[in-house]
Amino acid sequence: xxxxxxxxxxxxxxxxxxxxxxxxxxxxxxxxxxxxxxxxxxxxxxxxxxxxxxxxxxxxxxxxxxxxxxxxxxxxxxxxxxxxxxxxx
Numbered sequence: 193x194x195x196x197x198x199x200x201x202x203x204x205x206x207x208x209x210x211x212x213x214x215x216x217x218x219x220x221x222x223x224x225x226x227x228x229x230x231x232x233x234x235x236x237x238x239x240x241x242x243x244x245x246x247x248x249x250x251x252x253x254x255x256x257x258x259x260x261x262x263x264x265x266x267x268x269x270x271x272x273x274x275x276x277x278x279x280x281x
Contacts, residue, residue, distance in 0.1 A: 202246040204239055211255065218243055219255040219276070226258060233264035237271050 197218060199208040209221040220239055222228065228236075240252040253274040254260075260275055268275055 203242050208239060210243075213253065216249065217251045217253065218247075219253045222254065222256040222258060224256075224258050228256060228258050228260045228264055230261060230264050230267065233261075233267045236268065236273065240271065240273055 195212040197210040197212055199210050200206055202210070204210070209223075211219045211221050213219050220236055222232075222236075236254055243252050244250060251272075251274075253276060254268060255276045257277070260277060265275055
């Protein structure tokens with residue numbers, strides 16, 4: 193059973209979808225068909241920073257059904273954000 197977190201409690205916009213994976217991991221969920229590009233990657237990283245500031249020690253990952261640009265994958269991996277693709281979000 194998936195548990196969704198209210199993004200407003202972490203200082204994020206209400207449109208952001210957050211899923212608690214386990215007690216110390218949150219996933220930013222993006223369910224769309226268009227490709228995730230570098231501009232999106234920077235926004236995801238900014239959201240991850242806000243989550244980590246609100247809950248220090250937590251791990252943030254991206255869960256998406258969309259294709260992700262290779263450069264963006266590299267960027268997110270460098271920031272410590274794991275990407276999980278194709279899970280029918």
